[in-house]
Amino acid sequence: xxxxxxxxxxxxxxxxxxxxxxxxxxxxxxxxxxxxxxxxxxxxxxxxxxxxxxxxxxxxxxxxxxxxxxxxxxxxxxxxxxxxxxxxxxxxx
Numbered sequence: 245x246x247x248x249x250x251x252x253x254x255x256x257x258x259x260x261x262x263x264x265x266x267x268x269x270x271x272x273x274x275x276x277x278x279x280x281x282x283x284x285x286x287x288x289x290x291x292x293x294x295x296x297x298x299x300x301x302x303x304x305x306x307x308x309x310x311x312x313x314x315x316x317x318x319x320x321x322x323x324x325x326x327x328x329x330x331x332x333x334x335x336x337x
Contacts (some may be wrong), residue, residue: 250317254283279324289316 260274290312297308 246315250283250313252287253317253321254280257283275324275328278327279321281323283322286316286320289319 258280259278261273261280264270264273290309293312293315294305294309297311298301298305301308302313318326
């Protein structure tokens, strides 16, 4: 189920970005494409977290992999939003 959710989210995020670019909304398209681009790192993040949970945390591999999938989805949704908040603070008012 985790990978299905991941695929649906990535498709939805990319579709929203395409809608914005077709309507010539460049700033909104940029933000949605950044969200989409972050999902390209899903596999790497799943492997990294799985390794950390399994080898460092001592959790068995199957459980660590499942936790890593859902943790990756949460992290990949949060990272762009955090970046956008920092971008807002740095830009002049």
